[in-house]
Amino acid sequence: MPIKLDYNNMLAPRLKDGRGIDPTRLAGLSDRFREIHTDVERRRETGELGFFALPYATDVVEAIEQFAEGPGQAFSNLVVLGIGGSALGTVALRTALLDPFWNELDEEGRDFYPRLYVVDNPDPSTFSALLRRIDVRTTLFNVVSKSGGTAETMSQLLVVREKLEEMIGDGYRRHLLFTTDPEAGVLRKLSREEDIAALSVPPKVGGRFSVLSAVGLLPAAMAGIPIGSLLEGAQAMDTRCRTDELTENPAGLYAALQYLADTELSAPIHVMMPYSDPLRDVADWFRQLWAESLGKAESLSGAEGHVGPTPVKALGATDQHSQVQLYIEGPFDKTITFLIERERSEDVEIPRIYSEIPELGYLGGHSLAELLRIEKEATEAALTERGRMNMTIELPNVDAHSIGELLFLLQVATVYAGALYDVDPLNQPGVELGKQLTYAIMGRPGFEEARREWEKREAKKEEWMA
Amino acid sequence: MPIKLDYNNMLAPRLKDGRGIDPTRLAGLSDRFREIHTDVERRRETGELGFFALPYATDVVEAIEQFAEGPGQAFSNLVVLGIGGSALGTVALRTALLDPFWNELDEEGRDFYPRLYVVDNPDPSTFSALLRRIDVRTTLFNVVSKSGGTAETMSQLLVVREKLEEMIGDGYRRHLLFTTDPEAGVLRKLSREEDIAALSVPPKVGGRFSVLSAVGLLPAAMAGIPIGSLLEGAQAMDTRCRTDELTENPAGLYAALQYLADTELSAPIHVMMPYSDPLRDVADWFRQLWAESLGKAESLSGAEGHVGPTPVKALGATDQHSQVQLYIEGPFDKTITFLIERERSEDVEIPRIYSEIPELGYLGGHSLAELLRIEKEATEAALTERGRMNMTIELPNVDAHSIGELLFLLQVATVYAGALYDVDPLNQPGVELGKQLTYAIMGRPGFEEARREWEKREAKKEEWMA
Numbered sequence: 001m002p003i004k005l006d007y008n009n010m011l012a013p014r015l016k017d018g019r020g021i022d023p024t025r026l027a028g029l030s031d032r033f034r035e036i037h038t039d040v041e042r043r044r045e046t047g048e049l050g051f052f053a054l055p056y057a058t059d060v061v062e063a064i065e066q067f068a069e070g071p072g073q074a075f076s077n078l079v080v081l082g083i084g085g086s087a088l089g090t091v092a093l094r095t096a097l098l099d100p101f102w103n104e105l106d107e108e109g110r111d112f113y114p115r116l117y118v119v120d121n122p123d124p125s126t127f128s129a130l131l132r133r134i135d136v137r138t139t140l141f142n143v144v145s146k147s148g149g150t151a152e153t154m155s156q157l158l159v160v161r162e163k164l165e166e167m168i169g170d171g172y173r174r175h176l177l178f179t180t181d182p183e184a185g186v187l188r189k190l191s192r193e194e195d196i197a198a199l200s201v202p203p204k205v206g207g208r209f210s211v212l213s214a215v216g217l218l219p220a221a222m223a224g225i226p227i228g229s230l231l232e233g234a235q236a237m238d239t240r241c242r243t244d245e246l247t248e249n250p251a252g253l254y255a256a257l258q259y260l261a262d263t264e265l266s267a268p269i270h271v272m273m274p275y276s277d278p279l280r281d282v283a284d285w286f287r288q289l290w291a292e293s294l295g296k297a298e299s300l301s302g303a304e305g306h307v308g309p310t311p312v313k314a315l316g317a318t319d320q321h322s323q324v325q326l327y328i329e330g331p332f333d334k335t336i337t338f339l340i341e342r343e344r345s346e347d348v349e350i351p352r353i354y355s356e357i358p359e360l361g362y363l364g365g366h367s368l369a370e371l372l373r374i375e376k377e378a379t380e381a382a383l384t385e386r387g388r389m390n391m392t393i394e395l396p397n398v399d400a401h402s403i404g405e406l407l408f409l410l411q412v413a414t415v416y417a418g419a420l421y422d423v424d425p426l427n428q429p430g431v432e433l434g435k436q437l438t439y440a441i442m443g444r445p446g447f448e449e450a451r452r453e454w455e456k457r458e459a460k461k462e463e464w465m466a
Numbered sequence: 467m468p469i470k471l472d473y474n475n476m477l478a479p480r481l482k483d484g485r486g487i488d489p490t491r492l493a494g495l496s497d498r499f500r501e502i503h504t505d506v507e508r509r510r511e512t513g514e515l516g517f518f519a520l521p522y523a524t525d526v527v528e529a530i531e532q533f534a535e536g537p538g539q540a541f542s543n544l545v546v547l548g549i550g551g552s553a554l555g556t557v558a559l560r561t562a563l564l565d566p567f568w569n570e571l572d573e574e575g576r577d578f579y580p581r582l583y584v585v586d587n588p589d590p591s592t593f594s595a596l597l598r599r600i601d602v603r604t605t606l607f608n609v610v611s612k613s614g615g616t617a618e619t620m621s622q623l624l625v626v627r628e629k630l631e632e633m634i635g636d637g638y639r640r641h642l643l644f645t646t647d648p649e650a651g652v653l654r655k656l657s658r659e660e661d662i663a664a665l666s667v668p669p670k671v672g673g674r675f676s677v678l679s680a681v682g683l684l685p686a687a688m689a690g691i692p693i694g695s696l697l698e699g700a701q702a703m704d705t706r707c708r709t710d711e712l713t714e715n716p717a718g719l720y721a722a723l724q725y726l727a728d729t730e731l732s733a734p735i736h737v738m739m740p741y742s743d744p745l746r747d748v749a750d751w752f753r754q755l756w757a758e759s760l761g762k763a764e765s766l767s768g769a770e771g772h773v774g775p776t777p778v779k780a781l782g783a784t785d786q787h788s789q790v791q792l793y794i795e796g797p798f799d800k801t802i803t804f805l806i807e808r809e810r811s812e813d814v815e816i817p818r819i820y821s822e823i824p825e826l827g828y829l830g831g832h833s834l835a836e837l838l839r840i841e842k843e844a845t846e847a848a849l850t851e852r853g854r855m856n857m858t859i860e861l862p863n864v865d866a867h868s869i870g871e872l873l874f875l876l877q878v879a880t881v882y883a884g885a886l887y888d889v890d891p892l893n894q895p896g897v898e899l900g901k902q903l904t905y906a907i908m909g910r911p912g913f914e915e916a917r918r919e920w921e922k923r924e925a926k927k928e929e930w931m932a
Contacts (some may be wrong), residue, residue, distance in 0.1 A: 008926040023930075084787025100592050101599045104570050121784045123743035124834040126566050128812040133567045149825045152783055155816050155837055158829060162817040186825040207787070250932045268797065269735065269776055277589035288788035295792025308796035310735055312778055317618055318587045320897060321550025321673070322754035326761025329896035330774035331734065346594040350621050351628040359615045359652040362910035363624060368590040371621055371908070378903035381923075385899065430795035431786060433851065437844035442837070444828035457847075460474040464489075466716045 001342070001396035002236065003405045005250045009380065009390045010257045010335065019332065019387035021260045029256050029420075030246045036419040037244035037252070049426075050204030051411055054212040055234035055404070061227055064199070064214060068221040071174075071197075072114075075140040076107070078222050079130070080118045081156045082144030082215070085207020086179075087120035088285040089216040089407070094118065095281040096403050097225045113224040114140070122152040127159065136160070136167050140222075142177045144215055146201045148185025151438060179214050206426055208289050209411055212404070226400045233404025241412045251412035254337075254393075258309060258413075259420040261335045261389055268309045271327065274339035275316035275376040278398045282339065283313035286410055293414045293425035300422050307421050317375045324379060328386050336383060336390040339406075340376055343397040344369040467808070467862035468702065469871045471716045475846065475856045476723050476801065485798065485853035487726045495722050495886075496712045502885040503710035503718070515892075516670030517877055520678040521700035521870070527693055530665070530680060534687040537640075537663075538580075541606040542573070544688050545596070546584045547622045548610030548681070551673020552645075553586035554751040555682040555873070560584065561747040562869050563691045579690040580606070588618040593625070602626070602633055606688075608643045610681055612667045614651025617904060645680050672892055674755050675877055678870070692866045699870025707878045717878035720803075720857075724775060724879075725886040727801045727855055734775045737793065740805035741782035741842040744864045748805065749779035752876055759880045759891035766888050773887050783841045790845060794852050802849060802856040805872075806842055809863040810835040 012020040044052045072078075080090055094116055099105060103115040119130060141160050145153045164172035173196045180187035182200040191198035199214035210216065212234055217227045241251045261267040270290065272283040295308030314323050316338070327334060350371070352364030363371075383390050393409075395402045418425030440450035478486040510518045546556055560582055565571060569581040585596060607626050611619045630638035639662045646653035648666040657664035665680035676682065678700055683693045707717045727733040736756065738749040761774030780789050782804070793800060816837070818830030829837075849856050859875075861868045884891030906916035 005932045006926060006930070007932075008930045011930060014926075014930075083784060087784075088788065100595045101569075103567075104599060120787075121743055121781060122834045122837055124810050124813045124838070126743045127814050127834055129566045131814075133570060150787075151829065151837065151841075154826055155829050155832075155834060158816050158819055158826065159814055159834075162819060186823055189823075247929075248932060253932050268799065277587055277592045291789050291792040291796075295796035297795035306795065306797050308792050310778070310792065310796070310799070312776070315587060318549060318553075320900060321586075321616075322554065323757050324900065325894040325896045326757040326774050326776065328899070329763035329772065330757075330761035330776070331772050333734065333776070344590050347590045348593050348597075348625055350624050353624055353628060357652055357655075358911060360620055360624065362905070362908050363617065363621050366621075366908060368588045368593055368621060368625075371588055371617065372590070374907045375617075375900075375904055378900045378907060381903055381920075382900040386896075428791040430791040430852075433794070434786060434790065434841075434844045434848040437847055438841055439828070441840045441844060442828050442832060445824060454847075460472060460480075463713075464472070464474045464477060464480075466471045466473075466714060466719050 002240065003250070003396070003402065003409060004394045005253055005391065006394065007253060007257055007391040009384045010261065014384065015389065016385055016387040019265075020389050021257065021265065025260055025264065026246075026256060029260070032420075033246040033249075033252050033256065033416070034244045036416055037249070039419065040415055047204055049415060050202050051209035051212070052238070053202070054205065055231045055238055055408065057213075058231070060214060060217065061231060064217050064221045064227065067197075067218070072140065072222050075114045075138055077134045077139040078114045078116050078142060078219060079134065079139055080116070080142045080144060080219050081153050081160070082118075082179075083120040083150060083152050084288060085210050086144035086146070086150075086153070086215055087118050088281075088288050089211025090219045091118050092211070092281040092285040092407070093216055093220045093225060093403065094223070096278045096398055097220070097400060098223055100277065102223075111224060114222060116219060116223050118219070119156065122155050127156065131163065136164055136175065140175055140177060142179060142218060143187065144179040145187060146181055146185070146207060146210070148180050148187035148189075151442070154186075177218070179218060208292055211285070211407055229400035230404035233401035234408035236401075237405040237408040237412070241409075251409050252416050254409070254413040255416035255420055257391065258335060259417055262309045265332070265389070267333050267335050267389060269312055269334040270309045271312045271314050271334055271336045272339065273314040273316050273319065273336055275372050276339060276341050276398065277315075279339045279341070280313070280315050282403075282406060283315075285407070287311045287313055289410060289414050292428050293418055294421055294423060295430070296421075296423040297430065298423070300424060305423070307423065316379065317372060320375065320379060327388060328382060332387065334388065336388065338376060338380065338390065338392040339395070340373070340392060341395050341398050345397060468706065469716070469862070469868060469875060470860045471719060471857065472860065473719060473723055473857040475850045476727065480850065481855065482851055482853040485731075486855050487723065487731065491726055491730065492712075492722060495726070499712040499715075499718050499722065499882070500710045502882055503715070505885065506881055513670055515881060516668050517675035517678070518704070519668070520671065521697045521704055521874065524697070526680060526683065527697060530683050530687045530693065533663075533684070538606065538688050541580045541604055543600045543605040544580045544582050544608060544685060545600065545605055546582070546608045546610060546685050547619050547626070548584075548645075549586040549616060549618050550754060551676050552610035552612070552616075552619070552681055553584050554754050555677025556685045557584050558677070558747040558751040558873070559682055559686045559691060559869065560689065562744045562864055563686070563866060564689055566743065568689075577690060580688060582685060582689050584685070585622065588621050593622065597629065602630055602641065606641055606643055608645060608684060609653065610645040611653060612647055612651070612673055612676070614646050614653035617908070620652070643684070645684060674758055677751070677873055695866035696870040699867035700874035702867075703871040703874040703878070707875075717875050718882050720875070720879040721882035721886055723857065724801060725883055728775045731798070731855070733799050733801050733855060735778055735800040736775045737778045737780050737800055737802045738805065739780040739782050739785065739802055741838050742805060742807050742864065743781075745805045745807070746779070746781050748869075748872060749781075751873070753777045753779055755876060755880050758894050759884055760887055760889060761896070762887075762889040763896065764889070766890060771889070773889065782845065783838060786841065786845060793854060794848060798853065800854065802854065804842060804846065804856065804858040805861070806839070806858060807861050807864050811863060
């Protein structure tokens with residue numbers, strides 16, 4: 001059963017007061033989508049859009065499974081050191097496909113797979129606590145950085161490298177595994193010089209499109225997730241997205257609807273709201289994909305634009321008690337994308353007790369899965385009744401196959417959306433200035449001039465502090 | 467050392483191209499703020515704004531500490547069942563003040579305090595896993611619902627109630643602790659009838675303003691957090707907010723700046739971005755406070771408005787690799803509030819190894835706390851250089867006192883902001899429709915008519931699915 005996109009409630013005929021998208025405007029994008037699709041297919045063929053090849057890289061799956069089932073079995077802990085696209089996909093897979101209390105379970109509870117820590121932020125409180133928590137002698141550190149130059153991840157590597165050598169001397173190298181560029185960068189260099197195992201991120205696959213490369217697959221495989229099924233799911237979605245018929249291409253529809261909502265109906269805030277704990281971090285992963293790909297100062301032709309919707313993650317039913325008041329009554333500046341599971345892998349029956357008490361009695365005989373589904377339907381109906389655009393992506397259930405489908409859907413949608421917004425979805429020029437300044441303040445050689453500029457900067461006014 | 471608000475970079479003289487708030491516009495709010503302040507003081511005296519009294523409720527602290535140090539000591543697990551305001555404050559306290567791997571630590575690692583689970587979402591996957599994970603015979607379930615009618619929490623209670631009785635018979639009552647209204651509601655009724663311990667949420671304290679009541683204090687005390695210090699911090703901030711001089715009142719300034727940014731400079735997206743893992747869930751707690759209090763369809767006079775900024779939580783340095791591209795290059799529709807700690811309680815030195823490699827050598831000799839501070843300064847400078855409004859709330863460090871200050875600051879700011887937006891910050895009328903529909907679909911007595919309406923609704927069009 002494939003993933004289904006239900007976009008009825010994005011459209012004016014379904015929304016109160018006709019506030020949604022006019023279906024003829026959507027139909028009006030058909031020809032443009034055909035051109036976009038042709039261009040994307042062309043760039044796929046040239047290899048420029050490298051992530052399209054990932055679902056078919058079965059050799060990578062084999063190599064990773066060999067490692068996971070061989071040398072990987074020696075470890076009780078896997079610590080992923082990486083940030084942004086090197087971490088978010090792995091977290092999404094972990095939350096979706098592992099027990100929510102995975103790291104608290106004993107070896108048997110984890111089927112003897114290792115604990116899985118993803119440490120993206122170089123926060124000293126977290127890192128100190130981690131080093132107290134784990135025994136590095138039974139830990140594999142998977143250091144993930146495509147460039148090998150990420151300051152946060154490299155700092156963590158240095159700390160861990162020293163600690164490992166202190167504890168186990170020359171054997172430290174067997175506790176490191178790099179995931180990086182196949183040729184370039186300092187991690188590749190260290191891997192060669194110190195005989196440290198390394199996996200590759202294909203050159204034309206950027207961080208936020210890398211979840212189905214070794215970046216996400218190695219940690220997933222180490223934790224027992226069937227990574228072959230992830231790729232099969234992605235293949236299935238890829239097949240559905242080969243059509244240039246907008247109304248039949250789920251990724252095209254998703255991109256077009258969000259684009260029209262933003263640019264024609266002034267709804268630039270795109271909320272993704274799973275009614276499912278397992279899917280919650282897919283919404284966090286999507287935040288990077290959507291924000292970093294579409295938030296751009298310049299169009300492809302170089303015109304100043306400052307475009308880009310703001311992705312927001314939410315969670316049902318939790319955020320009914322936090323954000324839904326704003327979504328229902330606030331400005332008409334949002335779209336809501338619900339993610340739901342048709343079948344839950346587990347359910348909990350609500351017992352028929354206290355049936356004489358009105359506030360409790362009606363609950364018995366239902367289940368938690370039913371309650372969550374009903375709450376989603378009620379919230380959806382309330383939003384629609386108040387003229388708030390919303391749509392639903394329904395997964396048949398949460399397993400590796402459907403997660404592969406979902407992640408691939410959203411990646412392809414992002415590429416189409418880039419074309420609609422007329423921006424390059426693969427770059428991120430805006431973060432350069434901050435990086436340069438960090439190097440300057442840290443005293444990296446070659447940044448002396450910027451450092452002097454920094455030191456000369458004006459003091460802030462005390463009058464504007466409290 | 468008190469909390470400091472640095473708002474230089476919200477103002478036009480500091481921002482590139484003069485894009486910020488004109489300081490004369492801020493000064494122009496002084497008189498209006500004086501009126502607002504007078505009215506808030508009045509409503510505080512009448513008891514209408516009940517949360518103002520919480521920092522002074524030392525009797526509550528005593529009662530809670532007695533429980534925590536007495537009967538509370540018998541438990542290895544504390545499970546909080548509550549949602550929205552019944553959960554978010556407790557999560558913020560836990561993340562700020564406990565070890566990040568708290569629930570993974572053994573008894574000694576936790577100083578013999580219990581594990582702390584906050585289960586807000588009634589998700590069947592999470593709840594099944596929780597019931598497998600914990601031994602209910604050593605668990606206290608703190609059921610938190612002011613009204614006692616929250617469907618999600620009551621469903622969880624029924625499941626747990628049955629499970630407890632199965633396992634330990636009549637002793638189940640000693641494993642339940644309710645936090646609810648002192649008089650009304652079904653939890654209070656059960657507490658009386660079945661002799662189950664219960665704490666009170668004062669009647670004039672709504673969920674999102676309840677973190678410093680028994681709602682947040684009981685779980686905090688059970689985990690060893692010095693709750694007296696939390697309240698002292700709140701008292702210190704309260705004292706600072708007694709002035710009606712806008713430029714000296716940090717909560718007044720915070721509210722006024724965000725209000726002006728939204729209504730005069732079209733920046734309705736208010737990002738809160740701690741550069742600190744411990745502070746990350748303060749930003750999540752703030753999401754509810756800001757969204758539910760300010761997102762309203764009607765003004766106090768009943769005029770249709772549809773106002774309300776959209777709070778967004780982010781995390782530094784992590785989101786430099788996810789959201790900052792959009793913040794720097796996208797639309798000028800945001801403000802960023804950084805949260806930072808001047809002194810970190812722990813730090814990790816980056817060793818001086820690989821000093822001959824340019825990508826690594828400059829890192830050695832710094833520490834992770836320094837790296838994070840420098841990255842914040844670099845991001846702040848880059849945003850400012852690109853004309854993006856930002857401000858910084860600096861905590862001297864993260865401890866119970868400063869967290870009390872910070873939470874109170876943001877609560878008072880929310881009340882002031884409600885007055886500026888001319889809305890009632892204490893209600894949430896927009897979520898009623900969804901609740902009614904949930905009752906109807908679940909078959910609660912008294913909702914038969916709504917149920918029939920629901921069943922008659924039009925089927926969605928298949929043509930708008932893919």
